[in-house]
Amino acid sequence: MIRLGVVGYGGRIHYVVNDAIRGLAPDARVVGVVDPDEAGVRKRLGDCDKQDAVFYKSLDEMVRQAKLDALLIGTRCNLHAVYGAQAAKYDLPLYLEKPIAVSMEQAIALEKAFENSRCQVVVSFPLRVSPLAELARKYIARGEIGQPIHVHAFNFVNYGTVYWEQAYRDYSITGGLFLQKATHDLDYLAYLMGKPIVRVAAMLTRGKVYGGDKPAGLICSKCDEQDTCIESPRNRKRNGSGGNGHPDKPCVFSVDSGLPGNPTVSANEDCSSVVMEFEGGAHGVYSQVFFTRRDAGARGAIVSGYQGTVSFDWAQDQFRYVRHHAPFTATEKVGQVGSHAGGDQELAFDFLGVIRGKNKSRTPIQTGLASVYACLAARESAETGQFVPVRQVGASLLAAAAR
Template structure:
């Protein structure tokens, strides 16, 4: 399997490692990237010279590929996907699939005119945990789901203020960065049509008057600041996360919530937070039906089925390890099978388009303090 890569960053390199484990015949055949050091990195790790191209068009014209992975920064996801679609090649596309409504509409039109199968990077929907939830809901054990309460308290949230993710023109905001995953797995379980959304977001912690562009290493408070790499107890620090998150140019909200109405009249409540740390981290939900409730947390790997009219409680335990709780490996296995011609996508672009639409409408709702219809108009 000859793979073309557009944007060879850390996230997509991790995806490629997982792909090779699931499909050992897969290999990087060509790369489009503006950073020359990426070529040296690939050669030193694989011992094989991988051709680098300046443009996607040149790579597609000169190389015989079986599939393409897009791992650029978020604002380029749409542009690069539109360049791949005419080739008809299978495409692995990182989320969010677009960061603006204009790009989202362009992506939808380009996809509808193409024959490419797309796998969107939504690993949560294919985890064993969510697959089990889907089976329980579809069985009718808890009745029809009539309410969902979902939470994502992100314990590594400082990445959105101390790394390039702080640039909202790149990320599109944190509904698109995080809620897009949660909206998708909820949507996958429910199988209903969302019709309206209202949202609110706040920036209460990661703001301040420190100079724009300030790095932790240059800050006079770097021995006392709890977000500084120089403080040993700073949780979830990464050496690449070096910008001051209390500077005047720190972007992104640090909490957000949304209410989503569905065509049946039921609604979902969702809340995400980016300054919770350590054991306060949580990502999960409650799916409530008349007969019972499903309660789970990805981070603990524990799923409970709590029956309402009998004292019965079922407990399921899953691995809560890395790789998006096992979802990454399931997605890349699916992508490899698509390239081999023996599968269809388990995370289609239609799913990515709907989730991004919901996130963009949530952002608009929060900024205009209005309810938003979830439509393409």
């Protein structure tokens, strides 16, 4: 039996434990939980965990008493770094949700906590370890496109309303959508290019689509515009435009989500873009758009070198390799791989491997920090209109990652 302790047993970590980890290790059990919402967690826990799970007041108490094999941190964004820094003290494998920090202060404190730590971390970056990204990286690493010189990455999110109608609408928890969303993309892009991001220029647009002047706390079932509003559950259902159909859904045009015409208010952005320079001089662009729907959904990258181009789109499950100087183009289709393009299962595989001492994490703490530093630089650039250098993970942690 693998004994798991969880801090913040919400919807995401329930999926990670119950489906991804237990899909590969049926004997994994949640034996300890730190979460203020005991009643909610008890409802969510898998049937096989309901009996054994003990609730603790603190991470320290859980580690001392629960005889854990591993830890998972699945709180909302603003607490990942706080609990992560505490977990660095223990010699227990750690599954850490992204973004692993939401401010520079948090990120630096987390980096410091890991400087002399033996705690091995699997940062929850499913895209980097997904079969499609791994295939693209293999082509690039084999030199099939020559040196990668340019990347064009895109993320047309067709479920983006979640950032205005779920807890993510609270900017003080998420810190905006570079940290919330682009943390995945800037991570896998650095992996594909084989180099860290060293400098960014970014731009964002907010208040053009979501946010508005509807009253705070407004929910659809209490609104008299349900027939005409294209975001009402009934119209979304008619139009096939997404959402969970709940009649009590919070209004995406309310003041809770930011004010229109006031670009200074801290609110999630409708769309944002980053121009990035990689160490060694290659560069790329990445855009994320949160108001697209239905078949407009797309997420992937086009990486070019002088010899060729590789491209993929997780929404199409498809990879393409074009040789620039020979008359060949190859296409590969991905089979059935599961959630997050198969990445969640790969993360579970890595985490179990670390627990059993059989393999290393492909997403160690250094990857989470590097991505947070790039996202914070993007946020700063979007606010100041300046190019911003990206803080780099310190030498001692990089050396630890290379071992």
